Amino acid sequence: MKRLLLVFAGLMLVACSKKEPPPEPVRPVLSIKVQALGEENLGRFAGNIQARYESNVGFRVPGRIASRAVDVGAEVEKGALLASLDPTDQQNQLRSAEGDLASVQAQFINAQATARRQQDLFDRGVGSQAQLDAAQTDLKTTQASLDQARAAVNQARDQLNYVELRTDHKAVVTAWNAEAGQTVTAGQQVVTLAQPDIKEAVIDLPDTLIDQLPKDVVFQVASQLNPQITTTATVREIEPQAESTTRTRRARLTLTETPTAFRLGTAISVTLSSTVKPRIELPLTALQEVEGKPRIWVVDPQTQTVSPRDVSVISRTDNSVVLAYGVKNGDRIVTAGVNSLKPGQKVKVDEDSAQ
Known part of the structure; x- marks a missing residue:
C-alpha cells in the first residue's frame, strides 16, 4: 500500500513539473x-494661367515718353490711353507742313489765274500757243505740288496722333518695358497686352517626358491656392525645342472649362495621368x-x-x-x-x- 502511494505521488510530481507552453504573443x-x-501618375508640374493671345505694342513714331496712363494689371477698354510721347517735334512738323501747304495753295491760285488769262488771249487770237502750253503745264505742276503738300499735312497730323498709344481691343496690361522719360524708337516694344477672354494653362515639361507621353494622357489642372478648383485640359502647343539650361519644353494647354478663380497669373499645378490595366x-x-x-x-x-x-x-x-x-x-x-x-x-x- 505504501508502495502504491509513493508511485502515485511520484506520478503527480511528474505531471505538475510539465508546464504548458505560453501562448504566442499578439x-x-x-x-x-x-x-x-486604374491609372498611372506621370508627374505633377507647376504652371500658371496666361492669356492665349498677347500683343507687344509700341509707338509708331519715335520720341520721349511723357506719361504712362495705366499700371500693370489694369483692365482697359478699346481705345483707352496707355501712354503718350512729348508732342513737340510732331507739332512743329505739322506747323511746317501747314506752312508749305499755304505757300503751294497761293502758287496754285496764281497758276490758275495765269492759265485762264493765256486761254482768253489765245481764244482772241492775240496769245501764242507756246505761252498757253507753258501756263497749263505750270498749273498741272502746281496742282501736283498742292496734292503733295496736302498729303504732307495729313501725314503730320497722323504723326501727331501717334504720340498717344491707345488700345485697339479690350485687354489687361501684363508688362511695361519702358518708363516715363525714356526715349523710344518707332515700333519699340513698350507694353504687353493680354486679351482676357480666352485663357490657357502654361507649364514646362521635361524633354524626355514629352517624347514618352501616351495618346490618352489626361491633364488635370488645379489651383494651387484652392486645390478643390479643378478642370481638365488638352495640349494645344508644345515648343519644338528644349530650353538649353533646364532641358524643358513649354506646353500650352487648352482648358475644358475656365473656372472664375482662374485669373491671369493664377498659380496652378497640372497632374499628368493615363489609363492602365x-x-x-x-x-x-x-x-x-x-x-x-x-x-x-x-x-x-x-x-x-x-x-x-x-x-x-x-x-x-x-x-x-x-x-x-x-x-x-x-x-x-x-x-x-x-x-x-x-x-x-x-x-x-x-x-x-x-x-
Missing part, C-alpha cells in the same frame, strides 16, 4: 487595405524575399491572424512595388515587420492604418 502591425489602381501598388516594406521568391503577409479579418502569400512583381522603386497577382482589392496587407511574422500568428492591426 503582435501589433501596420497594415493597409489595398485598392487596384488595373494593378496593385504597395509600400516596399510590405514585400518579403524568401529564397529569392517575393511574398506578402495577408491579415485575416475574422481571426486576426496572418498568412504568407506568393506574389509576382511588375516593377519596384525605392519606396513602392507594383504587383501583377497574389493580392486583390480589399485585402489587408502588413506593411511593417514582415520578417518577424509566422503563419497563423495573431496580430493587432494598428488603428491608424485600419482605414
